[in-house]
Amino acid sequence: DSGVTQTPKHLITATGQRVTLRCSPRSGDLSVYWYQQSLDQGLQFLIQYYNGEERAKGNILERFSAQQFPDLHSELNLSSLELGDSALYFCASSKTSGRTNEQFFGPGTRLTVL
Amino acid sequence: TQLLEQSPQFLSIQEGENLTVYCNSSSVFSSLQWYRQEPGEGPVLLVTVVTGGEVKKLKRLTFQFGDARKDSSLHITAAQPGDTGLYLCAGSGSNDYKLSFGAGTTVTVRA
Numbered sequence: 001d002s003g004v005t006q007t008p009k010h011l012i013t014a015t016g017q018r019v020t021l022r023c024s025p026r027s028g029d030l031s032v033y034w035y036q037q038s039l040d041q042g043l044q045f046l047i048q049y050y051n052g053e054e055r056a057k058g059n060i061l062e063r064f065s066a067q068q069f070p071d072l073h074s075e076l077n078l079s080s081l082e083l084g085d086s087a088l089y090f091c092a093s094s095k096t097s098g099r100t101n102e103q104f105f106g107p108g109t110r111l112t113v114l
Numbered sequence: 115t116q117l118l119e120q121s122p123q124f125l126s127i128q129e130g131e132n133l134t135v136y137c138n139s140s141s142v143f144s145s146l147q148w149y150r151q152e153p154g155e156g157p158v159l160l161v162t163v164v165t166g167g168e169v170k171k172l173k174r175l176t177f178q179f180g181d182a183r184k185d186s187s188l189h190i191t192a193a194q195p196g197d198t199g200l201y202l203c204a205g206s207g208s209n210d211y212k213l214s215f216g217a218g219t220t221v222t223v224r225a
Contacts, residue, residue, distance in 0.1 A: 002158070033212070033213075043218075048212060056212045101206075102147065105159075108154070110154070
């Protein structure tokens with residue numbers, strides 16, 4: 001158990017819908033990262049927040065957005081869902097936002113778009 | 115974006131054999147991490163290497179960071195079925211806060 005929690009574990013929805021994925025970091029960790037993992041793309045970095053502020057952005061679509069709240073939990077919002085958005089979404093956390101940060105991953109949310 | 119290439123993509127060996135997984139890039143990394151992931155679960159951090167030429171051992175696993183900090187290897191001695199999983203390397207550059215992941219090596223250890 002990494003100490004990172006994600007809800008829900010599974011999510012099934014239809015194209016065009018909007019969903020919210022939630023992540024609680026390990027106690028004491030200030031950075032939260034979101035990743036998408038699909039069979040053909042591997043693990044892709046989406047976005048990082050550090051202590052409530054956006055710190056780095058990866059291959060995140062404009063239809064996706066995220067935020068980190070004062071209690072440090074984070075939410076990833078996915079809208080206008082398409083079939084290709086079906087994937088595993090992971091949240092990770094680390095103590096700092098430094099370049100040698102060690103990230104600890106949650107169990108993931110499996111999103112299926114029908 | 116810094117690209118990390120892992121090889122081989124798949125590896126199937128018999129219990130007790132040794133194996134090596136490689137992670138290569140044309141870019142220099144300030145640090146490199148290895149993770150293991152089991153199906154449907156999140157990656158689990160195994161080790162972080164930061165110094166060129168560094169060697170770290172974790173029981174039967176040996177990790178090496180290349181002198182130029184562009185490549186790394188993971189060697190498993192006397193593999194066991196519990197070593198089965200997807201091994202991922204990930205690196206962050208000197209001007210980059212995010213981790214770039216390799217595509218992974220799927221290791222299967224047969225009993």
